[in-house]
Structure formats: structure tokens, C-alpha cells
Amino acid sequence: MRLRILTLALTFVALGALLATSVSAAPPAEISCSNNLLQNAGFEEGSRKTESIGTSLSSAVGNAWTPWLLRGDERVNREPEYKLEDTNISKTRFRAHSGRYSQKWFTSWGTHDAGVYQQVQVPPGTPLTATTWVQVYSGEADGFNGTEFLSDPQLPGKYRVSIGIDPTGATPPGVGAPPPDTVIWSEPSLKTDDWHQLAVSAVSQGPAVTVYFKGQPEFSVKHNDSFWDDACLFVDPALQAKPASAAPAAPSTQPTTPAAPSASASNAVMKPAGAGADFAIANGRFFTQTGAGQGGFAVVDDAQAKFWTEFQRLGGAETVGYPISQRYERDSFLTQAFQKLILQWRPDLGMVTVVNVFDEMSKAGLDPALLEKYQTPKPLANFDPTGATWAQIVSGRQALLDANPAIKARYFSVADPLTVFGLPVSKVEDMGNHYALRTQRAVFQQWKQDMPFAKAGEVTIANGGDLARSLGWLGGSPLTPTQVQ
């Protein structure tokens, strides 16, 4: 204890020297929210205890959000406690930006490097802006003025807050791990007490982006609390019309597409908005759409395997997706991962088979993550009748599609749905803003409302290969693109 008092006293001396240089940035214009892609953005839709996913304290986090934090010692990077602030019972100042609740995390006499995140599915190449309102209460003294608690200006915690977007949709591997290096962060704000808005912009690179909040006090004072409310993630077409540096709080560098080689004038396959070029190479084709500006992946026929022939036979990019890996060996078969399907060359058959990627992720224990992060229904257990023939199993499984004619029509829209999608493995489930049905190799989503990438009523197919990569199931596979000269 004596050591701690000494440490605090030294901290205060250092703080006094820093006060003179304290500055505050001019507040930016308020950014309004429309067509919010975040769930539970105002923290009014319930919370859950998070001990089961790795927090050690009795923390609770708003539904649809996941905590992240670094673990240090009791004073530096201490694990914060997460709570929903309930302004109906709060005796402090008004700590919800709107509604009844805000998300709060805090440490007492400790710093932290922590926050929450939420992953959102968007198509690659989508320009996005994320915003949130935040309020900070930080300092050594309680600062109670009779009606509310105010931050201590004499001995502040120098509590920095920022918002980030990971354009690749990556998430930390677990509680205790930092956000990925790929996150683009807003400039940290040091403002205390008043609600103010943070903003950051990015263009999505994969099938999802992840929105992060971060609180990071510098000094281990008594109060290091932050409150977060009314977040928003929206498609921001303005980002495409002006340079990145002109956008509010935009990253200084945007992903760039390498100079297209002359061959790019050849026939292009179907490509999503914002995608780069693909072009013919010997015995196949080279795709830069999934190279994140760092090159691309070849799909070719050679003496070992005929991925290019098979890619075309299965319907090309529309059905298979663009390649997201080099060739690699899995289960002793030569394998290549694409956005939608993962293909394995079978020399015994002279053709590829499609990996049952959702069945495999289920075996790997990823059903909870698939449900939480991608609203993928859990598979049915013991569904097929004992002793059923293959034809009876197929018939019974495909009858699950009858619950949603639009999803059923999309499933049967390909020539060989069993090969491309596999058997249905879930019922049609209501996921809030869409209905979802899971198959062995794909997830079908019918949207209830207009989305940036789909009209209300439209059915889209989640990219199984991309989800597998995002959840780490492709870990160890060669995912680095080949450079383009």
C-alpha cells in the first residue's frame, strides 16, 4: 500500500507539469445518422453478462456488442468493469445521450485500454462512416457539486476516447487481446464531462467491417469512466466523391488499387462495386478483386489440378466468389478458398468437391460465433429420421425451404444445388432484420427492409469462405496475395 501511495504521489507531480500543455480541439459539426447498420446502437435493447466470453469481473455489455480489453496489472491496463448506465437510478449527471441507458466501463485507481466492438456485414467496397456519442468522467477528486459529478481538472486521468473501423471486419481472437492492427482509428479526444461525437470513415475490404470504441486513460486516478451512446454506422457516398483527407475524421490513407496491367482490358467477370480488375493469364485467370490493393490470386489449370476449369463449371465468381487464397493442402487434398466456396481437387474423381465449410466450422466450435457475429442459424441436431435413405434425407432437408418461398427459389436457381450449397441444415430463422437459412456450404438471407446491398424481400447468400477466414478457420492457409507488377 505504501508503494501505491508513493506511486500516486509521483503521478500527481507529473500531472501538474502536464496541465499547462492541455489543449482541446474545436468540436466538429454534428453528423446525423440515417439507415443505421448497427444493432442496439442506443443501448436500449438489453444487455448480457460477459463472464462466459472471458471477462473476469461481473461485467455486462449491451446486446450485439462484445467487450475487448488488455490485461495488465492492478494499476496499468487493469481490466475495466462494464455496466449499462441506468439513468432512472443514476444519481449523477444525465449520462444517457438519449433514452434510458448508455454503455459504461471504468476502473478505479487504474488505467485501461479497453472498449467494445460490433461486426457488421457489408459488401466489399462500401464507403462507411461510423460515429458515436461519448462522455468521460475522469480525475482524482469526486467533483460533486451538489447535483452532479464533474471531472477533476487539477488531477485528470487524461482519458482518451476514439472510434475505429476495421475495414477487413477482423475481430480480436478473445477477451484480453487488442483490436487488430488493421483498425482505422479517429484522432483521440481528451474532452471530459460533456457529450461529444466521434467519427471515422473507411471503405470495406471484405464481407464485413467491425466498429470499435476505445477508452484509454493515461493516469491511474480514482475515476476513469466513459459512457457511450447513440452510435451509428452508415453508407457514406460522399466518401467516394471527395479525397479521403477531405472527409471528417477520415483515415489518411485509403486502400488503393494497383495500376492495372494492360491485360485488364480483356473480358471482366461480374464484379462487386469498387472491385479491381481481373485478367487472363496462362491456363487461367488472375483476380485482384480480393487482393486488398496488394495484388491478387491466380486460378489456373496445371498438371496438379484444374481449378480454373472447375471454377467455371460451378458458375464462376457469381457462385464461387473470387479467390481469397493461394492453393494449399487440406485433408491431403489440394485446396483453394474462394469468397463463397472452398474447393478441393479430387484426383480420384478428376474434379473438385466443395468443402462443407459451415459443417466444418460447426465441428470447430464456431456455431456461437457464427450466430453472434453473422446471425447464422445454429444447425439442427438429430433431424434426419433413423434409417432414412439418402433420397428421404434430401427430401426432408429440402422441405425446410418450404417455409420461405424466396429462399427456396434462390436455392433451386442453380443447376445443382446439392453440389453448390449442400443440404439445408437449419430451419428458416427470424434474425431481426432478415430471415436466414443455413446449408452445409452457404447461408441464405432474405432482408425484411432495404439494405445498402439488397432491397426488402431480396435474398442474398453470405460468403462462406469469407466468414471462415474472418473467424480464423482458414488460419495457417496462404492468404497473402501474389503481387502485381
Ligand SMILES: [Ca+2]
Ligand atoms: Ca441510450
